[in-house]
Amino acid sequence: MLNEYVLILVSTILVNNFVLVKFLGLCPFMGVSKNIDTAIGMGFATTFVLTLASISSYLINTYILIPFELEYLRTIAFIVAIAAVVGFTELVVHKTSPVLHQSLGVFLPLITTNCAVLGVALLNVGQANGFLASGVYGFGAAIGFSFVLVLFSAIRERIESANVPTIFQGVPIALITAGLMSMAFMGFIGLA
Amino acid sequence: MLSGTHKGGIFIPNPYPVKSIRLYQAALPDKVVLPLNERMTEKAIPCVSVGDRVLTGQLIADNEDINSVPIHATISGHVISIDEQPIPHKSGLNTQCITIESDGKDEWVEGNITNKDFLQSDPNSLIELIHRAGIVGMGGAGFPTHLKLGLAQNCNTLIVNGTECEPGIMCDDALMQNYPREIIRGVEIMLHICGAERAIIAVENDKPEAFNSLLLYNYNDKISIEYVPTKFTSGSEKMLIKGLLNIEIPSGGFAIDEGVICQNIATVKSIFDAVIEGKALVSRIVTVTGDGVSMPSNYEVRLGSSFEHIVSKSKPNNGNHSIRMGGMMMGIDVETTDLPIGKISNCIFVNNKVQKEAPKECIRCGTCNQVCPVELLPQQLYWYSKSENTDKAVEYNLLDCIECACCSYVCPSHIPLVNYYSFAKALHFKKIEEQRKTDIARERFEYREYRLERNKIERAEMMEAKKKAIKEKMAKEKSQKDKISAAIERVNKNKKNNIDA
Amino acid sequence: MLDSVFIFSSLALLLGLILGYAAIKFKVSGNPLVEQIDAILPQTQCAQCDYPGCRPYAEAIASGEAQINQCPPGGQDGVDALADLLNIETMELNSEHGETKPKRVAVVDEEVCIGCTLCIQACPVDAFVGSTKVMTSVIADECTGCDLCLPVCPVDCIDMVEVKPTMRNFVPNISEVVNA
Numbered sequence A: 001m002l003n004e005y006v007l008i009l010v011s012t013i014l015v016n017n018f019v020l021v022k023f024l025g026l027c028p029f030m031g032v033s034k035n036i037d038t039a040i041g042m043g044f045a046t047t048f049v050l051t052l053a054s055i056s057s058y059l060i061n062t063y064i065l066i067p068f069e070l071e072y073l074r075t076i077a078f079i080v081a082i083a084a085v086v087g088f089t090e091l092v093v094h095k096t097s098p099v100l101h102q103s104l105g106v107f108l109p110l111i112t113t114n115c116a117v118l119g120v121a122l123l124n125v126g127q128a129n130g131f132l133a134s135g136v137y138g139f140g141a142a143i144g145f146s147f148v149l150v151l152f153s154a155i156r157e158r159i160e161s162a163n164v165p166t167i168f169q170g171v172p173i174a175l176i177t178a179g180l181m182s183m184a185f186m187g188f189i190g191l192a
Numbered sequence B: 001m002l003s004g005t006h007k008g009g010i011f012i013p014n015p016y017p018v019k020s021i022r023l024y025q026a027a028l029p030d031k032v033v034l035p036l037n038e039r040m041t042e043k044a045i046p047c048v049s050v051g052d053r054v055l056t057g058q059l060i061a062d063n064e065d066i067n068s069v070p071i072h073a074t075i076s077g078h079v080i081s082i083d084e085q086p087i088p089h090k091s092g093l094n095t096q097c098i099t100i101e102s103d104g105k106d107e108w109v110e111g112n113i114t115n116k117d118f119l120q121s122d123p124n125s126l127i128e129l130i131h132r133a134g135i136v137g138m139g140g141a142g143f144p145t146h147l148k149l150g151l152a153q154n155c156n157t158l159i160v161n162g163t164e165c166e167p168g169i170m171c172d173d174a175l176m177q178n179y180p181r182e183i184i185r186g187v188e189i190m191l192h193i194c195g196a197e198r199a200i201i202a203v204e205n206d207k208p209e210a211f212n213s214l215l216l217y218n219y220n221d222k223i224s225i226e227y228v229p230t231k232f233t234s235g236s237e238k239m240l241i242k243g244l245l246n247i248e249i250p251s252g253g254f255a256i257d258e259g260v261i262c263q264n265i266a267t268v269k270s271i272f273d274a275v276i277e278g279k280a281l282v283s284r285i286v287t288v289t290g291d292g293v294s295m296p297s298n299y300e301v302r303l304g305s306s307f308e309h310i311v312s313k314s315k316p317n318n319g320n321h322s323i324r325m326g327g328m329m330m331g332i333d334v335e336t337t338d339l340p341i342g343k344i345s346n347c348i349f350v351n352n353k354v355q356k357e358a359p360k361e362c363i364r365c366g367t368c369n370q371v372c373p374v375e376l377l378p379q380q381l382y383w384y385s386k387s388e389n390t391d392k393a394v395e396y397n398l399l400d401c402i403e404c405a406c407c408s409y410v411c412p413s414h415i416p417l418v419n420y421y422s423f424a425k426a427l428h429f430k431k432i433e434e435q436r437k438t439d440i441a442r443e444r445f446e447y448r449e450y451r452l453e454r455n456k457i458e459r460a461e462m463m464e465a466k467k468k469a470i471k472e473k474m475a476k477e478k479s480q481k482d483k484i485s486a487a488i489e490r491v492n493k494n495k496k497n498n499i500d501a
Numbered sequence C: 001m002l003d004s005v006f007i008f009s010s011l012a013l014l015l016g017l018i019l020g021y022a023a024i025k026f027k028v029s030g031n032p033l034v035e036q037i038d039a040i041l042p043q044t045q046c047a048q049c050d051y052p053g054c055r056p057y058a059e060a061i062a063s064g065e066a067q068i069n070q071c072p073p074g075g076q077d078g079v080d081a082l083a084d085l086l087n088i089e090t091m092e093l094n095s096e097h098g099e100t101k102p103k104r105v106a107v108v109d110e111e112v113c114i115g116c117t118l119c120i121q122a123c124p125v126d127a128f129v130g131s132t133k134v135m136t137s138v139i140a141d142e143c144t145g146c147d148l149c150l151p152v153c154p155v156d157c158i159d160m161v162e163v164k165p166t167m168r169n170f171v172p173n174i175s176e177v178v179n180a
Helices: A002-015 A026-031 A036-065 A071-096 A098-107 A115-126 A131-161 A171-188 B123-132 B145-150 B171-178 B180-194 B208-217 B237-245 B265-276 B307-314 B367-371 B378-386 B390-395 B406-410 B417-500 C002-025 C032-040 C054-063 C075-086 C118-122
Strands: B023-025 B031-035 B059-062 B077-086 B094-102 B157-161 B198-204 B223-228 B260-264 B283-289 B297-302 B321-325 B332-334 B347-352 C104-108 C158-162
Touching: A002 A131, A002 A171, A026 A098, A026 A131, A026 A171, A036 A071, A036 A098, A036 A115, A036 A131, A036 C002, A071 A098, A071 A115, A071 C002, A098 C032, A115 A131, A131 A171, A131 B378, B023 B171, B031 B077, B059 B094, B123 B145, B123 B180, B123 B265, B145 B180, B145 B260, B157 B180, B157 B237, B157 B265, B171 B180, B171 B208, B171 B265, B171 B283, B180 B198, B180 B208, B180 B223, B180 B260, B180 B265, B198 B208, B198 B237, B208 B223, B223 B237, B237 B260, B260 B265, B265 B283, B283 B307, B297 B307, B307 B321, B307 B347, B367 B378, B367 B406, B378 B390, B378 B417, B390 B417, B406 B417, C032 C054, C032 C075
Parallel strands: B023 B297, B157 B198, B157 B260, B198 B223, B283 B347
Antiparallel strands: B031 B094, B077 B094, B283 B297, B321 B332, B321 B347, C104 C158
């Protein structure tokens, strides 16, 4: 029983990492990773959003969409739920840490259209997970996202002081680094 | 007995070994240049003027600030100028100095207090004596000795640093071989001042003559003499404490917090001179060595003499020389030998000029990380210092760097790493100072706005009050006028009534 | 179909109510951004940026009215720091507003001063000491080098003197570091 959840966690964090293996959620991955502190903040925000969105989309799907045979409204319903959760998160972040709100900037409301979040919600349905499994799946996905985001921002901070050739400075070298990290994560295939 | 040692550091062989250590008494110089502040002290104020005659050991500049030491004349003669002169400092800037021309007589000043029976004296009076004698740490830092001793509350161990700072320097070796009696006596004076239970004199293990010389004169149970491995940076205070006592002084902490005081051996001898013989600090032993001189030796020379005064005695060869004050690792390069010897000048290197290797790119080999004695990450500090990111560099403990240059020594790309660190440190302190000034300016501006606003309000209130007062006065006047006109009317009416009647 | 519209509308209404409640409960007053921008500006109060002081300029940047490259005393470093704070691309200092000059302080020529006190009123940080018909002097530590006292002096007796580095606060140029 516990095995199942551990397996979900390993799968979402390492083997099928949402950013480096599934290539979802690349927008905040590239946009927020210039600074480790911002990256950590973004990781927390996304974890909060993903877990809540995962659970609420499961609930909406199970108790509203399926009983009333409204499966065709699934995408819209999920987006409305995610948008509400993100709106709520933005208010909380603005109140508790204005600095973080300032440094995340536009990427905080962009979590709404983050394909990783909608992707998690839809994949949950596709895999027909139970309530707890959906929650763990969303949480694992968020942890994987945060983990990779923090690693990447640490590397980007070091690259900033290094001797990068002029044409590669800024985003190009970051994309190359992301590609190399993705190759490294391919090594986890077969783990779970 | 061999004690332990600290992590990091490098075993550097002596680049200019000599068969036997020679110590010469240098002749009296023709003139001396005495800077009013060196490294860690505040600038002193001269108490003599140009043209005055001064005697050796006479006080010529003093400062009320207890963080400084007084300056004494090191020869007798006349003061010929008080102006800016070049001194050996890495910035190359000049500082205010007093120049004295010698009259050749070397007359000492009379009437200095001595304390030959020091065991009966109060430690505070001895500390004051040391202060008045102008003694600073002669190992290179120049920290005022009376301040260090004054903080010694719960001292249990005194360490006397007889290790040379760097390979090639032999001044402490020469001191130990020639003045062992004075050193042991000086250690006893210090033991009495700081109340420690024991003293350890540290000697490098390639100097058996110095070790034996001290051993011969040591009769005190509290004093022990120990060998330390001849590794570079074992002469640094925190490293020495780690090696001898296996105590680590934390970052930002001081040795006295662990009950340990560390003093250089030349400072100890100066303390002997001040307490027992009543002599102020006027001379020191300086090594002259390098491949540009055929006779590397040590000279006991008066402070303020120029480098040239003793370099010329070491038989320098003809050729272009590069001159370095201090050691081969942490010293500073100077342009000429026409600079004065200070309290902290321990060595002068005279080397034939060689082409310095041009620095190449960092290959991230990590060798610098392995030799750092303070266990920092020089490679990370390099990248952050180079991009002027002082916040990140300070996070990586830039301020704990002792600038020993072990990392530069081992770098395969010949990058002068230490230059980057001292640059980053200077930049960091400048930023902090600027931020402090900006905050003060903001406060003053906001107060000014508040003051102008308050003045405006006060003036408006005052005008209001004045207006009210005038109105009241006018009203009172009006009522007075009414009374008067009513009275006149009554009188007129009465008159009319009287006429009618 | 009608029931799907009904369900969806009620779902949207529910979520909207929750958000509305949260918006009221988590209300934030003031704009902390202005404080952060003001902390970076050099507080010279010189008005070279076309705003009457550092705080008005900070407010203008926060509201998007002004660019970040209008402050010469802050220098290119200041522009970079502002760009970092606001998470935008850094730009070059706008030379229309002036050049970055090395740190200078005002010095009054004592022979010429007539004690008119116009400079005392002009200084934004009260760095002058003096009174009417009495000679005025500058407190060098407090002077920020803003130049606002120069135009008001009727006898032109104020000079701006460069502050020289001392042994204690000397910082070499990064390009000289390798050759030191």
